[in-house]
Amino acid sequence: MNFYDALQLDPAVLKRKIAACDTTREKAYYWSAMAIRSALIVGFAIVFISVLSGLFGADNTPLAVALFCMMLGIRFVHFEYCIGDSLIALAAALAILVLAPCAAAVLPPLLLIPLHFAAFFALLCITTQRPEMGNGGLYSFAYVYLTGNPVAGEALLRRWLLALVGYLICGAILFAKHRSQHKTTRFHHLMRKFRLSNPLHLWQLRMALGVSLVLSAGQVFHVERFMWMGFACASLLSEYPYSGSTATRFWQRIVGALAGSLAFYALYLVTPEAFHPLMGPLGGLCLGFCTDYRYKTALNCFGALMLGTGLYGLQGAVLLRIADTVLGVTFGLVFATLFHHLAAVRWLPAPEPQQTAAQPRS
Template sequence: MKFYDALQLDPAILKRKSAACGAKREKAYYWAAMAARSVLIVSFAIVFISLLSNLFGADNTPLAVALFCMMLGIRFVNFEYCAGDSLLTLAAALAILVLAPSAAAAAPAVLLIPLHFGAFFALLYITTQRPEMGNGGLYSFAYIYLTGNPVFGEALLRRGLLAVVGFVLCGGILLLKHRGQHKATRFHHVVRRFDLTNPVHLWQLRMTLGVSLVLTAGQMFGVERFMWMGFACASLLSAYPYSGNTSVRFRQRLVGAAAGCGAFFLLYLTTPEAFHPLMGPLGGLCLGFCTDYRYKTAMNCFGALMLGAGIYGLQGAVILRMVDTFLGVSFGLVFAALFHRLAAVRLLPQPEGE
């Protein structure tokens, strides 16, 4: 396998290939590819996000982060429509990501649930036909992150211009990589197939309702960094295939968050202050070697806590991260169980004879 081809593979695949090798040299080859892949992604992320933040303002860094993730994802996973409808879908998704968070921040409390529900369901429905490919997690992350960082006025205009740049970049990648696929599939074909007995559509409904409720609760009760609560809840509900039991991921999320917060706390205290800004990129580099959900959760804490420590202090950020995570996964666990019970009665096919 060429080294360039190895760089395109997921760390889980590279680890399996390394484990299957007998020679130390071959094992080292795949580990080198994993390391190079991680360094290249983090380096490109720093350059890409810094450039867009400088051009469109630091308050629009969250959209730059979301666009970076979208660029990486859209290389491998498309929307499963023809090229024209895929471009329209991309434009609609970006419009939702730009407008809905700011609308929710300005809306009265009574409108928050329908606003989040409508915007988030539309986003999931148009972008995620196969949840197992990861689009659901990608676009839910973008929506929650931007909801936690709304902008207004001139900053919102700059965010719209940044979205146009994102459309050009992601649209170009989409056409380059996928223009010959799904030529006969139009968006209206997918709309006509909507059926809540379909596990994908049931998953979309559960994900939308759960995330809408947790974001609304966070905004209404003034929870600090409520988007962290949203991330934790979404991580439980995004698991696919659809299942009413989210207890395994509940435990994994809590263990991962505790490990990540603990590691960050110790490193922050034991390293020079000049090293602290590098802890976010360090988490990103380590993430490139992770295949277990718990380790991914732990490494994702580094970037979040690096920013949070500058606002709340080290201890405040760590405590807030753990509290928000616990609230989010606890809500997700209870919500998933209640939703599944109702769905089993109303929507899911019943065994014969019952």
């Protein structure tokens, strides 16, 4: 495998190759690929987001972040239907990401749940036909992040223009990489097959309803940085295949948030002030080596807390991150349990009884 191809691989794949290597030189080759891959992604992210933020305003940085993540994901993961419908779906997804979060900021509380549910459910239906490929987590992150950072007036106009630029970039990548995929499959073909007895569609419904409820609660009760609650809840519910139990990820998220927040706190105190702006990129670099959900959760705290510290101070940001995470995953755990026992068991087909081989007579 040449070095360029190695750079395209996910860290999990690279680690499997490292484990299979027989020589130290081969291991070093793949470790180098992983390190350079991580550095390139972080470096490109800084340049890409900085340029778009400079052109369209700092208040639209959240959309620039979302577009960067979409751009990386869309190279490898398509929408599972023909390119014509996929390009229309991409435009619809970006329209939802711009319009729904800004509308939620001005609508009365009674309309928040219907708005979030309709918008987020539609977003999942058009982008996530194979959740195991990561689109569910990607687009839920974008929706929650933008809901926590709405804009209005001139900034909203600039956000629409940025979305147009993002559409041209992501659409070009989508066309170049996936135009020959699923040529005969139309979006409406997939929608005709929608059944709540299908675990995929049940997962979409649970994800949309749970995230819409937690976001609405955060907005109605004016929870500080409520999008952190949304991230935690969405991460819990995004696990696929569908399962009625989310307890394992519940504890992993809490442990990861505690470890990441405390590590950030300690590192912030012992390092010089000039180093503090680098803590977010440092977390991003380390993420490039991670395959475990707990470690990813911990390192994601660095970027979030770097921004939060400027708003709430170090101690306030750390406590808020932990509190919002606990609230989000607790809500997600309770919701997932109720959803499974009150709804999912009615729709999912009963498991087939296991047949045992007949025992010979003695």
